[in-house]
Amino acid sequence: MTTVLVEPSPVGHRFQAVANVAKVALLQGDVVLLTSKGATEHEAYADYLGGLDVHVEEVFDGVLPPTRQMAAAAAEVCLRTPVAAGERHTIVIMDADQALKRWWFEAPRVLRGIAPRPRVVFMLTRYPAKLSINDLTGWKLRIPKATLAVAAMATRTLDRTAGFAGRDDLTPGWIVKRTRDPDLCDAHSRDRAQHRAELGLPAGRRIAGIFGVVNERKNAKLVWEAMGQAGLDADLLLAGPIAPEVLAWAESLPAEERGRVIVRDGFLAGDVLDRLVASVDVAPIILTNNGPSGIMGKALAAEVPVVTAGSRVRARELTATDGGEVAELDPVSIGAAIARVFAYPADRKRSNAIPPATAEEFAENLLGVDSLGRVRRPRSRQRA
Known part of the structure; x- marks a missing residue:
């Protein structure tokens, strides 16, 4: 199977997220990155993706392509790529907040006729995960996005939606699954x-x-x-x-x-x-x-x-x-x-009981897969 990652913008932290997801997706098959023209010449590409076995296609004229164009480009990859019996390709929109607005309308026409139907995953980068009851601004952002996600799921063109959560937030989320922003630093x-x-x-x-x-x-x-x-x-x-x-x-x-x-x-x-x-x-x-x-x-x-x-x-x-x-x-x-x-003492010890938020955990929760890259099976109500 093939995982199609859609990320038009080559900004450093975006390609770092792409690399994190690609490493997990490569455990189960090929990875194709659809990005904007000239993105591979950006320094961030060589820094984060240069050493990965990812096939890159520069198909977008800018970093904010129309939703229909993103869906069509991903669909074209799925149509031309063979898939083994019992498997499905996966399409991942890495920064899906804008695409979510029209996906329910555009995607059904674009993805119609692809067999088997690809699994579609959205990553929302501006979805407030945990809100107090009186946070009106947060609810005004959250309710419409959750509603649009449900609408897209009803058309069978969206299978999983994930969003960033704080590193202290270990809850799974309901409509939008929570994936902790990884804490990564190779220096100390x-x-x-x-x-x-x-x-x-x-x-x-x-x-x-x-x-x-x-x-x-x-x-x-x-x-x-x-x-x-x-x-x-x-x-x-x-x-x-x-x-x-x-x-x-x-x-x-x-x-x-x-x-x-x-x-x-x-x-x-x-x-x-x-x-x-x-x-x-x-x-x-x-x-x-x-x-x-x-x-x-x-x-x-x-x-x-x-x-x-x-x-x-x-x-x-x-x-x-x-x-x-x-x-x-x-x-x-x-x-x-x-x-x-x-004023902290030089030998200050942190009282931190929160487990580290790793790049692997981030990618697995986003994709909805286990540590071997296999799609997790939904738990039955009785087991849950």
């Missing part, structure tokens, strides 16, 4: 001095680090203001593709402050990003999207304390894993939280 803070020497970071300074795509949503300016109000003598590291407005802010700082903001602009290979995360003393994740964070997972794996604000999901996760400090979304609270992290 115990080697901080070595990492800093190799990466050219100051050896004797406290450093707070903001990583990934550093745009205004990551609130670098707010973190810097918070550190100043708390009177913290520390540097701020911005590492990853940095938005022009954030670069302009950093360059506009007074000369005496500008030297304390370290800028590493551009794509970061996975091993470099891991070592940068492991090099800092604290990772402030100040975001208003109420979901888990891949960078937070890296920091937790590297034993780097996190300060988070703006998300109940991350707050619950941080409390459960004893991975840092929770703050309110204001400079006084954020600065105080960073100060508390800086």
Whole structure:
């Protein structure tokens, strides 16, 4: 059988997720990746997928192709690829939030006539997994997506829907299955001095680090203001593709402050990003999207304390894993939280009872397969 992964965008964290799923899917057959034209020339492709036996087809003109085009491209692969008796191909839409809106309408016409019918899996990246009863904003996002998922399932063109959950959330989910955002980092803070020497970071300074795509949503300016109000003598590291407005802010700082903001602009290979995360003393994740964070997972794996604000999901996760400090979304609270992290003893031990969220667990829960890549059989009501 063949697993068809649909991911038009070659952004680093997306291709990392593709690689995680592909490694599990390859246990049972071939993997075809449908992506946008020029994606294999992106640095993220070589970094995450270059060593995998994945057949890549660049079929989309952009990173947001129409739903019908994605369904048609995946269907074409299934039609031309033989499948053994008793097996089905699998189609996985890796970032399906937009496709979900029209899948129930477009997919039945596109997938009609394919025998056997392919198994279709959606990964929702913006589905709030756990909500309080009074979280009206969260319910406004969740109810329509759950309804659309049920509508697509009723057309027999969607078999499984999964969504990111916090690393403390071990519940399976009902309509949308929960798969924990993996905490992956191949570097560790115990080697901080070595990492800093190799990466050219100051050896004797406290450093707070903001990583990934550093745009205004990551609130670098707010973190810097918070550190100043708390009177913290520390540097701020911005590492990853940095938005022009954030670069302009950093360059506009007074000369005496500008030297304390370290800028590493551009794509970061996975091993470099891991070592940068492991090099800092604290990772402030100040975001208003109420979901888990891949960078937070890296920091937790590297034993780097996190300060988070703006998300109940991350707050619950941080409390459960004893991975840092929770703050309110204001400079006084954020600065105080960073100060508390800086005051941690060097031999601090975390009281974390949460099992690690692995890449294999993420991929298996997304695909609905066991550790050998075989599709899990639904349990009977009596056994459940």
